[in-house]
Amino acid sequence: MNVRRSAAVLAASVVIGTAAPAVAASPSPSPSVVIPEGLYGSGDPTYDGVWRQSQTLLAQLEQDVVPADEAVDWLAGQQCANGAFPAFRADTTKPCDAKVVVDTNNTAAAVQALEATGGHEDASGKAIAWLKSVQNKDGGWGYTPGGPSDANSTSVVIGALTAAGQKVTAVEKNGRTPYDALLKLALPCTGDGAGAFAFQPDKKGGLAANADATAAAVLGALGEQQTNVHADDDKAAASCEKPGDAEQAAHNGASYLARTMAKDKHLTSAMPGSEDQPDYGNTADAVVALAATDFHTEATASGRWLAANALKWAEQSGPAAYAQLVLAAQAAGLNPRDFGGQDLVALLNATGPKPEQVPTANESRAPEADDEAAAEKDDEGVSVWWIVGVGLVAGIGVGFLISGRNKKRQP
Template sequence: MIVRRSTAALAAAVAVLGAAVPAAAAPSPSPSAQLPDGLYGTGDPTYDGVWRQSLTLLAQTEQNVVPADKAVDWLTGQQCANGAFASYRPDPAKACDAKTVLDTNATAVAVQALGATGGHEEAAGKAVTWLKSVQNKDGGWGYNPGGASDANSTSVVVGALVAAGEQPDKVVKGGKSPYDALLTLALPCAGKDAGAFAYQPDKSGKLFANADATAAAVMGSLGEALAGTNAGDDKASPSCAKPGDREQAARNGASYLAGALAKDKHLMSSMPGAEDQPDFGNTADAVVALAAAGFGEQAAASAHWLESNALPWAEQSGPAAYAQLVLAAQAGGIDPRAFGGKDLVSLLNATGPAPAEAAESPSATPSETRKDKDDTDDGVSVWWIVGVGLVGGIGIGFLISARRKPQP
């Protein structure tokens, strides 16, 4: 499911692609390279700086944690003048130019994070305007501008549109919306992969099931952002029906995921020359997608499997992995602060600058907490709040996903 290339590319696969390789963590930066102040994680940020920072901010705000000012400032400082984000800009003081590799996934996840933290409507709006400008004629998006549309990139952009208050079905190019693009990647209700989504068609135009692309496309087809919502079990159906609309296609995809997880409660990944092994990141993405589609029982079962098995992976992989587990835990009905005997939120917070504070009450959102601080009599505005931004809902981010996946 993940491109296996050079050591550098493996770092991208580990961190940017949902940290799906349990046996390897992102490489540490060279001794001469100093990580930016405000950035979460200690691994080389070249491939995943914006991605892991955004997931961290999303997971924190979901748990009523007010992120550190400098963590949010670092993210906003990564934005180019045209509104786009690259995966990572080591020198944000240097203007973006034709050599800057712009990234729809990084841009879309940043929009969701900025919406969640609140007070960055202008920056998010510029990013959405750029995303619209690079939409493909089939209604979707590729990983980089001009690339062929794929399920993961299209879905994470849908999440950004929703977070920014846009209606994805109204965002069209060539008469096609992102929902139309996702429907073209849905497999028919036939064979062992019935209802799954493909990442992209292969060179001959054939579609092949891809579990991570399916998790992403379930979220995108439902119009969900990375953090997702728990829809309960009222929509759950183990059967596959002709995907005449996006919601049916999403339920078909969730049914496929439920079947893929039924035996072992986790998905598998493999590397050339190595035995198959559990894919923690993609399993976490699948949990969020299942919960959003109404497959609550199946989501809970895999969330409990992650609770028993995924902590060493997260410790090795860093903030993006911890963030994925936070979102998967809450989707699966598990308290992220008591996950396998560990407090995921504290572990995530410890990977970077200490948060400003936690929300003052379990029911208060971070934006509400910030507004209270802004309204104090001392006249000092610590937070700039215009409104409560929508929290993106996996990446699985979807944590779900902003991940470039090739065909098998």
């Protein structure tokens, strides 16, 4: 396998994700679903197979783990002839038909993972062509082709475009770019949700603050990805100004996240009946978004909260959750190999096929070494990669963001 090793994680998701799953997959497979060889995780892959595999591969690569060939081959084999990816198809010997539901989020996730592993440029090119073909008139994307644009899906596709070397501003529909679509979902600097992003407008065209969508859109608006965000000495001012451009909108979104997590250091679940429960996955995505916008003090505080509280959630949820924590830990300046007393990388690797190569503890990069490596790579003009999970609701919505990150947002 030709592996192009990604550089240090700059922003440890949304997503995919990205975001963390709003609803975790069942820890036990459905009796009718056989877990295929090469796939990470033991839960039913019907709704998250491609998603969790993509997140796993990217998190491994960010830790200098060379994934198993069979794991990469499994992911590539999920692609349909038109270039799109479904969440999962059990029988890849049969061509995709109308019963195989493809979507933008899993397609964008797969592009980013395959670009990072290398050697799958044809598959990525077909997937990018399909994504461009289903772009909405407002410049964004919905979860399914033709569906209304949402912040999570648009951000995840921005990551795929950048990972494949595309100029995001050149991907237009009716003269509108993906950044235009995100700006339409940015809330003004007034009210409780000041500076946040909405997932979609409501039926009356109003915008409601959504923390999950905000974490994804912060990265999307920057044209960046999650796997290259690190803590440093910079600190952003928690302010909100009229978003004249996507970069200002991203800062406003991060300010909203910082305010929202200031007291408890975590986000709260928005699922009905779960108002008092922490949302571990979206908190991990928010950590990445905060770090990407220089809110490093806040990112580290929430990263430490995750280290103390999120390991049981990850154990129950599976590889995608471990991958999110790996990326969040690096974004927060913490060590993924000693996170709450656990080695997240080892736990992630244990959920599937044995990697081709795993660095020893001495060979593993500490967060400080990652900072230097990332700076060196940027100076050489080499892209670095990052991933964020941005939401999963029983197959209705999944998103995560990965893209090449340069010192400046793409023109």
